[in-house]
Amino acid sequence: MKKLFLFVVVAAVAGCMRSPITEIADTITEESLMEHIEVLSSDDFMGRGTGTEGEKKTVDYLISQLKENDIKGGMPDGSYVQEVPLIGQKTDENAQLTITKGDEAILTLDYYTDFMAWPANMEEEVSIEEADLVYVGYGIQAPEEDWDDFKDTDVEGKILVVKNNDPNSDPDLFKGETRLYYGRYDYKYEKARELGAAGVLIIHTTPTAGYGWNVVSNSWSRERFYLRSDESARDSPTVFNGWLTKDASSALFESVDLDLEQQLKAAENPDFEPVPLEGLSLNIELKATYREQNSKNVLGVIEGTNNDLKGEYAVFTAHYDHLGVTQPVKGDSINNGALDNAAGVSAVLNMARGYKELQPQLKRSLLFLFVGAEEVGLLGSKYWAVNPTVHPGKVTANINLDGMNVYGKTKDIVLVGYGRNSVSDVIEEVAGERGVEVKPDPHPDRGYFYRSDHFPLAKQGIPAIFPNTGTEFVDKPEGYKAKVDSLQDANYHTVDDEINKYWDLSGMVRDVRLFFDAGYRILNRNELQSWDEGDEFKQKRLEMIQEAENQ
Template structure:
């Protein structure tokens, strides 16, 4: 009888512990509250942090704050030596703003375009001085070479030493080509500049239109007129035959094409055809002088880890990312010059911190380890995440998945959420299943033409094969007045990359609580899944995934 009683007692204790384990997961999720989310946002978006720009005292304050928070939570440093910070070696470039583009024909000036208002340009090979005199211009459509689509905009045309004029985006009229309206990497400006370098072009100007870019000219001008940063030691850039990269406004492009006897709209439309061939600009030539100064400056990534409890799986990691930097101090607007970056991305950092704290509370329940990677230099070209991807603290083949937190829902509860990258990998499936349990619906990116999948910190990790997803806020608001979604859209457009990105009277963090708890629970499922996450068959990152898993240390 005593033995039976002991067995019964042990069974009861085991069942109790099991229940407590399940409850602890729920309680950990419930620890994520409006108050716990608001606190880091208020700190990081305060004027004291001066907009958290790369290479400034604001970044230093941010890194110190994050390190202290992780230490308070009891998380270990994510670097091999146990420290919390990874130096990201950068070189900063500042281009003088008094430059002009001069367009001539037969030695006579046809146009003079002004820096900032008509064009943006900067040395693409880290030169201090660029001097181009009477270089030939050629329009190359989208400037794409894609063998898998049987697409070549260059058609064996020799563009070495010439200035390329390039259409933004990628072909989108035929749903059977380039995934239709979904922007691929071919449509990103990075690709245009890389292709120009590969083809030996002297320079490249991308024709900007708001529909093709997904943002207005002010975003281009404000982003590229600031100090720009590059990873130090980039030999390909330093040895590049391309001397400058740039953008040209739609208005200036129209004038340029008209002077060549061409209609801009007709030429942009012609680029939609696979049979497009490069178009010479009828004797027009470009002259441009640029001066730039440089400084070396390290940005910093902040890393913290929670070790998994399973002896077989703890060497594998789930990675959560968020960028801690913003635009810093810029030209005053009505007396305000600090870009506080409350939504972009103090909110995402707060979400990551809250999830880290919640996971730490249930560390014993986590089979895999978790890496919280708070990257710097996102706003200057995803450089912090790119550096980690090239110098990872965890081999990419041992990373099961990445959820990237960049901008959150700060305007109230919604029935839906948006996943940028919806349907591309199994991470998307896990989040969708968790949402369905809550009676919510997951939707794909409503603006696939804007290429958001290639515009945040999950992208460098995806290029290394890591199944990554980028959650975005939904639009079907609950208990809000009619037209509220349009109001949110208007606020978001007005505040994006401006001094207006601050906490305001419209903020309602109930929706952020709802979403962060959802990502926490989905992450919990991924951390404890017996299988690693994967890309869908045929995805552009599937091959890299297989190669990385093959190369991963056991």
């Protein structure tokens, strides 16, 4: 009886010694996470498309949840919404693209099935007749890599045919298989505009893109948006941007006796020179309609309690928008976006509730930034980054949650941006204490660091990290990882991104609690977080800190 009594006393004392952070983290449960996911991914929210009634419902829901937890609005006047001024562009889907040789039309390509294209200059009508085409490999000019795919070729007024991604065959160039900004479609279009090309067609292959043609067609056939404050599109000499399927690209090259695979391989060589598609001309007519539309960022703030540090912030981001309503697939036209990104929004809402309970212990302040218009070009986060409510030099870190582990516990977690900054180090510290292995991005070739909302903040010097799902599942049957990968690839940016029978939020609970603890430590460390030496964002960080100190 004495031993039993002693055991009970020790257990009781141990329970009393649990840290407040652990007690609050334990309130983040499968039920609390699923609650928000079920609401936001329901058909009632109509896929949360930018500029739609579904977006308005989502914004109202987010504000109600912040208010319910007594979290103040994050705008300077105490309100919750930052208006993001956009202009929407919808391209007529009846467009056709023809390739002529002499007076003969040798290829007629159909919109959506064979190519995607849209006006790059904000015009209502675009008409190109008999434009020359030139294949420019990756279309990259990188002096630091001694790489120039253009070799002084005059491409003004021509159509560029471009390979997706960036060179990856040499580990000493372009960080090997790690996709850099040079590999993003944004860069290809920007380079074309800089050099005065009339249009761009990026050759799509699933390996070079990291996703299938269905993602291209479904994503780019929707209404596209631009920041109204961005004048670069209106001043663009480039008339249209677009994509070509691999089959259409093969047919294009074969018409001038070139082999597509050989040409794609040739682009890996720094000695590559542009290949004019002699004798071919491109003809295309595009029509587009426009409307002015505001998206919205939703901001909540928890003020820190240390007089010296409460003017500095940690920022948690998650995009709330998805693809909205698109062409029906088996009778379903609502892209519910359960994983992308109702899950990430739920994670941030749960952490916000927890941090509010811990507010007396927080030295720095917290900003919860639910951004809109991510799926149309990271526009919500881009807008906040150039119109920040907190000076970037006063932001210690950004943890961005976009998609979560909804398929069960893993032995590990993945950090996109692993080893680039001290935020990564803090997460690894917490993970190590919990027996969780931290791994770098297993798909560096897909360029995920440049594809979510932490990227615009990183460009402003803010140390940012993008956690992803682990790769080693526990207590699951053999072949489960392959099944999960297949599901995610099949459901990504489709109407099938819904809660399904394979969902198991035990892993998400573990991960969110881990990030919650890491955030707590970042908030209470004496020093600001930093980029590692040699990182591309290190210099911008130093400049922003200096600018903030001088204000």
